[in-house]
Amino acid sequence: xxxxxxxxxxxxxxxxxxxxxxxxxxxxxxxxxxxxxxxxxxxxxxxxxxxxxxxxxxxxxxxxxxxxxxxxxxxxxxxxxxxxxxxxxxxxxxxxxxxxxxxxxxxxxxxxxxxxxxxxxxxxxxxxxxxxxxxxxxxxxxxxxxxxxxxxxxxxxxxxxxxxxxxxxxxxxxxxxxxxxxxxxxxxxxxxxxxxxxxxxxxxxxxxxxxxxxxxxxxxxxxxxxxxxxxxxxxxxxxxxxxxxxxxxxxxxxxxxxxxxxxxxxxxxxxxxxxxxxxxxxxxxxxxxxxxxxxxxxxxxxxxxxxxxxxxxxxxxxxxxxxxxxxxxxxxxxxxxxxxxxxxxxxxxxxxxxxxxxx
Amino acid sequence: xxxxxxxxxxxxxxxxxxxxxxxxxxxxxxxxxxxxxxxxxxxxxxxxxxxxxxxxxxxxxxxxxxxxxxxxxxxxxxxxxxxxxxxxxxxxxxxxxxxxxxxxxxxxxxxxxxxxxxxxxxxxxxxxxxxxxxxxxxxxxxxxxxxxxxxxxxxxxxxxxxxxxxxxxxxxxxxxxxxxxxxxxxxxxxxxxxxxxxxxxxxxxxxxxxxxxxxxxxxxxxxxxxxxxxxxxxxxxxxxxxxxxxxxxxxxxxxxxxxxxxxxxxxxxxxxxxxxxxxxxxxxxxxxxxxxxxxxxxxxxxxxxxxxxxxxxxxxxxxxxxxxxxxxxxxxxxxxxxxxxxxxxxxxxxxxxxxxxxx
Numbered sequence: 001x002x003x004x005x006x007x008x009x010x011x012x013x014x015x016x017x018x019x020x021x022x023x024x025x026x027x028x029x030x031x032x033x034x035x036x037x038x039x040x041x042x043x044x045x046x047x048x049x050x051x052x053x054x055x056x057x058x059x060x061x062x063x064x065x066x067x068x069x070x071x072x073x074x075x076x077x078x079x080x081x082x083x084x085x086x087x088x089x090x091x092x093x094x095x096x097x098x099x100x101x102x103x104x105x106x107x108x109x110x111x112x113x114x115x116x117x118x119x120x121x122x123x124x125x126x127x128x129x130x131x132x133x134x135x136x137x138x139x140x141x142x143x144x145x146x147x148x149x150x151x152x153x154x155x156x157x158x159x160x161x162x163x164x165x166x167x168x169x170x171x172x173x174x175x176x177x178x179x180x181x182x183x184x185x186x187x188x189x190x191x192x193x194x195x196x197x198x199x200x201x202x203x204x205x206x207x208x209x210x211x212x213x214x215x216x217x218x219x220x221x222x223x224x225x226x227x228x229x230x231x232x233x234x235x236x237x238x239x240x241x242x243x244x245x246x247x248x249x250x251x252x253x254x255x256x257x258x259x260x261x262x263x264x265x266x267x268x269x270x271x272x273x274x275x276x277x278x279x280x281x282x283x284x285x286x287x288x289x290x291x292x293x294x295x296x297x298x299x300x301x302x303x304x305x306x307x308x309x310x311x312x313x314x315x316x317x318x319x320x321x322x323x324x325x326x327x328x329x330x331x332x333x334x335x336x337x338x339x340x341x342x343x344x345x346x347x348x349x350x351x352x353x354x355x356x357x358x359x
Numbered sequence: 360x361x362x363x364x365x366x367x368x369x370x371x372x373x374x375x376x377x378x379x380x381x382x383x384x385x386x387x388x389x390x391x392x393x394x395x396x397x398x399x400x401x402x403x404x405x406x407x408x409x410x411x412x413x414x415x416x417x418x419x420x421x422x423x424x425x426x427x428x429x430x431x432x433x434x435x436x437x438x439x440x441x442x443x444x445x446x447x448x449x450x451x452x453x454x455x456x457x458x459x460x461x462x463x464x465x466x467x468x469x470x471x472x473x474x475x476x477x478x479x480x481x482x483x484x485x486x487x488x489x490x491x492x493x494x495x496x497x498x499x500x501x502x503x504x505x506x507x508x509x510x511x512x513x514x515x516x517x518x519x520x521x522x523x524x525x526x527x528x529x530x531x532x533x534x535x536x537x538x539x540x541x542x543x544x545x546x547x548x549x550x551x552x553x554x555x556x557x558x559x560x561x562x563x564x565x566x567x568x569x570x571x572x573x574x575x576x577x578x579x580x581x582x583x584x585x586x587x588x589x590x591x592x593x594x595x596x597x598x599x600x601x602x603x604x605x606x607x608x609x610x611x612x613x614x615x616x617x618x619x620x621x622x623x624x625x626x627x628x629x630x631x632x633x634x635x636x637x638x639x640x641x642x643x644x645x646x647x648x649x650x651x652x653x654x655x656x657x658x659x660x661x662x663x664x665x666x667x668x669x670x671x672x673x674x675x676x677x678x679x680x681x682x683x684x685x686x687x688x689x690x691x692x693x694x695x696x697x698x699x700x701x702x703x704x705x706x707x708x709x710x711x712x713x714x715x716x717x718x
Contacts, residue, residue: 077439084512088506088508089507114474116513119513148444148448152476153443154475290627
């Protein structure tokens with residue numbers, strides 16, 4: 001088992017990574033001495049992993065299972081309301097615990113429910129997708145969507161522990177495994193060339209679901225994210241670098257209709273565009289930009305851009321919540337393994353998009 | 360104009376108290392340089408004070424008015440959703456501002472919306488009831504109700520400023536003025552005998568709506584609350600003392616059906632019960648307990664207890680969110696001007712209630 005520690009201003013918490021951790025979840029929950037537990041998940045995940053986790057929780061405290069819809073639609077105010085009502089009906093108090101079992105959607109929703117129930121109770125992230133294990137379960141961003149956009153409502157609320165069981169990835173569809181690798185590549189690109197090299201070498205093993213390679217990737221990504229979040233929890237500066245590829249990616253995801261691309265797939269496309277943008281700004285060489293495209297493709301992520309309208313992309317990016325008064329900041333690479341944010345002329349972005357087949 | 364400063368761990372903000380402050384609200388908002396403003400209120404308050412406040416806001420940034428229903432029913436998830444959708448539609452970004460114009464309901468709801476919109480943006484409290492000016496606008500507790508209970512969902516989110524215009528109290532119904540005085544009496548009882556004495560002397564002037572007496576009471580209450588909140592923002596200990604009278608009060612309010620008693624009226628009854636409980640525990644004398652009852656009555660608050668069932672009261676108090684695993688802690692007086700929390704035997708509470716006409 002690997003362990004990574006996240007230290008933020010107010011809190012310190014461990015991430016446990018390895019095989020077989022679900023069944024012994026009680027070992028990590030017991031020290032928290034919760035009065036009651038709400039196990040928040042969805043039916044698909046419960047069918048796969050629910051029995052082991054529920055049994056482990058019940059060994060610690062009376063546990064109520066609360067299932068939300070499968071998929072991104074669960075990140076809405078109505079689901080939040082039904083989860084909160086369920087928590088109250090189960091008699092959760094300020095010393096109770098939320099256990100979030102599932103992917104990023106469940107983690108974001110359950111984490112937000114924990115953040116606002118009685119103005120904040122503890123929660124444990126038990127991510128079951130690679131994307132959640134390498135990215136969304138760490139760092140304390142929780143939230144839901146509005147009709148106007150993704151993640152427009154939420155809270156910073158750090159978990160008290162993250163338990164990433166690599167065995168859960170055995171049942172993960174290949175497409176979702178690749179989607180998770182987009183964030184792994186992103187972490188290497190923005191912070192650590194050696195980790196990027198390692199990911200490139202490990203790709204065949206990762207795609208093959210080899211446990212040791214996966215644990216190495218999860219721990220590596222968590223370490224990078226923990227460092228960034230530890231220095232800038234509230235995204236006053238450096239944390240914005242974690243949005244590499246995301247301004248383009250969110251716009252593509254949004255305009256294509258949620259569900260068309262997986263989040264990681266849209267981020268993969270965004271990484272390609274961010275790499276080419278960095279090259280056009282004279283920050284990295286063409287061969288470096290090409291290496292990014294190749295790496296994304298080698299992770300079996302799409303690299304063919306969708307034929308979306310340039311004007312729609314620009315509007316969507318201006319509506320991104322990282323924008324201030326309509327000004328978009330892009331995260332660009334100054335080298336492979338180093339990133340910074342900068343404002344970029346609309347004309348440059350428009351020609352970049354046009355050159356890549358946006359209409 | 361009086362000014363009180365609140366210092367919490369992460370923040371410092373001013374409370375401005377005096378006549379004529381609404382029209383010059385822009386002076387307090389301008390330094391915040393918001394990109395846009397959402398002015399959240401209800402139609403009743405907008406009819407009385409909206410024009411002045413909207414004009415002041417518009418002098419600073421484009422402003423969108425968002426009205427919620429009048430009354431406690433606005434503190435629900437559906438209203439929250441419509442406010443958040445309205446904020447997104449108005450194009451609010453991370454550097455935008457919420458201005459909450461109204462009583463405790465508007466302040467709690469608007470503050471919570473500001474707390475979760477884009478994971479937290481700034482907000483200014485502009486309380487227009489005495490209750491909100493002396494209590495709920497200060498301290499950063501925001502939230503909404505669930506069907507299962509009041510304030511079960513929320514966040515700690517400090518305002519960037521509080522602007523209490525005493526002129527707004529001129530249009531406040533007498534019953535609501537008295538309700539606000541319940542919290543003023545509470546502050547004296549739990550923290551400051553001299554302030555309690557002053558309140559007692561000022562009561563005729565307060566009930567008569569005299570501006571200088573009101574400003575003195577608001578500033579005094581804010582000072583006490585600011586001290587307590589500054590030492591214990593997240594209610595790990597001392598802040599719980601602010602719940603003096605509230606465990607009884609919430610149960611009475613809840614069981615009588617919301618709307619039957621004003622919150623301050625239920626708190627007044629709770630203060631009477633807490634005083635008698637303190638006497639029965641041998642902590643204060645009978646004459647001191649009687650002085651509390653007299654003071655509550657002199658503030659033109661009800662002191663006749665409702666004929667609610669003792670068993671229902673006990674169940675409601677165990678469901679209070681201050682309870683842990685069903686154990687209720689009561690705030691009791693150890694003297695007039697000094698309080699502490701303690702667990703009390705059910706039997707003692709039951710006989711107290713029975714002696715005061717609970718069935």
